[in-house]
Amino acid sequence: MFHFFSNSRNVLHLSSRVLGVGLAMLLAGIYGAYLYGGHLSIVALVSLHAMTIVGPTLLKIGYVMRLLAQHRLSKPQHAVVA
Template structure:
């Protein structure tokens, strides 16, 4: 698993997926929790509100991963894994 994170290109690709998932969760949570006018079971409503917390968290994690990967790519810190 550590070999995966030693390659900054892998981390950059993963960060793009994490950013996309975070954005999707945030938008779905906002729509379901605040914009949808129909009746929703309480469990689904709680999950939608939780998505408005988890979504931005994933956005922040993905953004930091992206910054670190771009920094490592620009500095040429790629090392051979032995």
């Protein structure tokens, strides 16, 4: 697992996926919880309202992951001499 996160390109691709999922959750939560005019069960309403909280959280996590990966990719790589 640590090997996956030590590669900056893997983290950059993962951050793109996290950003996409966060945006989809936020938009679906806003539409379902506030804009949809039909009747929904209480479980569905609670889930949609939770998505409006979890979605932006994933956006923030994905954005920080993206910034860290881009920062690590911009630094020159030094060869390790063993």
